[in-house]
Amino acid sequence: MPQTVRTLPGQIPVAGHATRLAWDPLGFLERQRECDPVVGLRLVGRDCYLVTDAEAALRVLVVQQECFDKGGPFMDAARLLVGNGVITCNAADHRMQRPVMKPAFHRSRVAGYADVMRQCVLEATAPWTAGQVFDVSAATYRMAALVVSRTLVASPAGKQAADVMAAALPQLLRGLLPRMLIPAAWVHRLPTRANRRFDRARARLDAAITEVIAQYRAGSGDEQDLLSRIMAGDEESGHRPDDSEVRDQIMSVLAAGVETTASLLAWTFHILARSPDVERRLWAELDASLGGRPVTFDDLTALPYTKRLLTEVLRLYPPTWLLSRVAVKRTDVCGFAVPQGADVIISPYALQRNPDVFPDPAGFDPDRWLPERLTSRQRQSFLAFGAGRRRCMGEFFGMTQATLALATVAGDWQLRTTGPGPLRPLPRFLLTPAGQHLQLHPRVPGEQG
Ligand code: HEM
Helix, strand or coil, rough: CEEEECCCCCCCCCCCCHHHHHCCCHHHHHHHCCCCCEEEEEECCCCEEEEHHHHHHHHHHHHHHHHHHHHHHHHHHHHHHHHHCCCCCCCHHHHHHHHHHHHHHCHHHHHHHHHHHHHHHHHHHCCCCCCCCEEHHHHHHHHHHHHHHHHHHCHHHHHHHHHHHHHHHHHHHHHHHHCCCCCCCCHCCCCCCHHHHHHHHHHHHHHHHHHHHHHHHHHCCCCHHHHHHHCCCCCCCCCCHHHHHHHHHHHHHHHHCHHEEEEEEHHHHHHHHCCCHHHHHHHHHHHHHHHCCCCCHHHHHHHHHHHHHHHHHHCCCCCCCCCEEEEEEEECCCCEEECCCCEECHHHHHHCCCCCCCCCCCCCHHHEEECCCCCCHHHHHHHCCHHHHHHCHHHHHHHHHHHHHHHHHHEEEEEEEECCCCCCCEEECCCEEECEEEEECCCCCCCCC
């Protein structure tokens, strides 16, 4: 007989737990690890089920995935931006959409993008000069946006759309967080300054994407890229997507592919600037494997420390710090009854900092990912790319891009903080670093700084 899910204490009238969650989302989620594997939350009249341990999370995402579909507050907020694209669509639409998208992310395709990815990093870092203080998030965003607009949406309008998105995204991400934590549409339709800013940013982005579609329909698409493939439709069913379907897919690729990798790189640069030991080991590996020459796709397997470093960054600071689903039927999760229609929330951030699974969870230790140290519980608790059928399609794409960018930047530059102060995560729609700036010092490969 499944147990009834207990609702967490500390609700206040109307808001439920929303204000506590909005006040300190990361602390709130981490504190619930001591509770049952599934606990109840109330967000402005909406009942949610928070999953607090990795086994229960895997049941929702993998083992019992047929019982859960995309939905819940995080996905509903994402839909405001990406509509019914591949990230947010339900299982039935996903069966049609995934085969169209998947080939663009195959290893062989990604290998073919590697040179372009490295060129984009060089282009984004070309203006850098010795002693310059630079805005880390803006720089990594530029790298990631260039890559997507040269590989997946490779037309001039694709580049413009990525630029518009770069300008509009901070507003949009700031606006999505309250929409996620307060799932009451009327609140976000009030004519407040914040709501108007959000609507304006979305309108700017929509206009840029309409332009991309017009260019591709007029025949100036790249023919080989992901967007051309999406627009060609599905041969088997004869389905050709209309403009609104295409719009949702472009938004999905831009939203999923740019900000996530940009955020991973921004965290990585901040950590390097604060961790001389990590920096020394990274340089030692790059110098030994590359000897000062540019990194290529074939080098990636010879950079295991670099990969462990990026994985450890994703453990501590998963850009997608919340996942959400909706139960399509009544389901028992680890002995707890989740009713049909319930929203379910999982936090990779909280699970990946569980001290019972990751000793010294706040410590930055890339070597915990050495095969001889890694436990199956740790592997299962690492959900930075999600799990199951809806696991990230762009994982290899993103990790390849991040490795090439890290090797290229760390080969030429030493990054330094511009003042004291801890590295603080800023939970927006994605998790971004609060500190913005670092200083650049040229580095000669072979010299240990
Ligand atoms: C390294 C950075 C990245 C991280 C941490 C990341 C994380 C994630 C996560 C957690 C999901 C699953 C969401 C859920 O279960 O609700 C996801 C899905 C997805 N990601 Fe990524 N992602 C990254 C990079 C990318 C890139 C570079 C692309 C494309 C260019 C991409 C495209 C996608 C797509 C298309 C999906 C939807 C998959 C599906 O539902 O079939 N991601 N990502």
